Amino acid sequence: MNDSQSLSAPVLSAAAVCKSYRMGSGSLEVLRNVDIELHTGEVTALMGSSGSGKSTLLQLLGLMDHLDSGTIALRGRPIHALGAGAAAKVRAQKLGFVFQQFQLIHELSALENVLLPRRIARGMSWFANRQKERRRGAEVLREVGLADRAKHRPNQLSGGEQQRVAIARALISAPPVLLADEPTGNLDRQTGAEVLELLLRLARERGTAMLLATHDERIAEACDRILYLEDGKLV
Ligand SMILES: Nc1ncnc2c1ncn2[C@@H]1O[C@H](COP(=O)(O)OP(=O)(O)OP(=O)(O)O)[C@@H](O)[C@H]1O
Ligand SMILES: [Mg+2]
Secondary structure (H helix, E strand, O other): OOHHHHHOOOOEEEEEEEEEEEEOOEEEEEEEEEEEEEOOOOEEEEEOOOOOOHHHHHHHHOOOOOOOEEEEEEOOEEOOOOOHHHHHHHHHHHEEEEEOOOOOOOOOOHHHHHHHHHHHHHOOHHHHOHHHHHHHHHHHHHHOOOHHHOOOOHHHOOHHHHHHHHHHHHHOOOOOEEEEEOOOOOOOHHHHHHHHHHHHHHHHHHOOEEEEEOOOHHHHHOOOEEEEEEOOEEO
């Protein structure tokens, strides 16, 4: 990252984010006044012990859950209180997700999984453009090395291949932000290293801001900076 990028406005930011889970009559406080800024062209590792709240933070930033208080903004525009429809569009157009468990849809082929965010983002106009969209999907599958697996369903793919499909799906809309939750956590060491290298290369080629939760020091060291969640705070 150069100086002009670090001084530029963050693409995704959160301020004073608090999140507790209600459990029976009590509540479990997970995030206490968390502030974070993600910048274009910067890959940030998110570390912290199991249960420290990494996935919780990624889910809030990804508009998959609601915060108790605080703000989340995309290029300065608050997005944390959007209705379900508007939040789904922001997710499909502006945010890419890669999960530990891949989270592919088992009834759909690799190509159809990759195209899903585009279908959500384009709504009815998707059908008029579907030939072009399919070519775009095939191109992204080629970029992740799966040109010859487009018709395979997830259960006809290896774990590493499934995660490559998930990466293609995350990148198809060229989102400015990628959120990755232990993306290599379910892969063997060699496959995990290859998938990480691919993810970092594609994010860096595109200048995508990425937040990557991991327990692996070596993975964190391959990122541009490391943040730690401790006692509900980022340090
Ligand atoms: N839906 C929920 N309801 C109640 N408690 C929850 C819920 N989701 C998470 N928690 C709790 O919140 C804490 C933070 O969970 P989270 O999944 O964010 O941790 P994490 O840092 O991602 O851990 P890991 O490294 O094991 O993935 C944990 O103690 C967990 O038990
Ligand atoms: Mg987690």
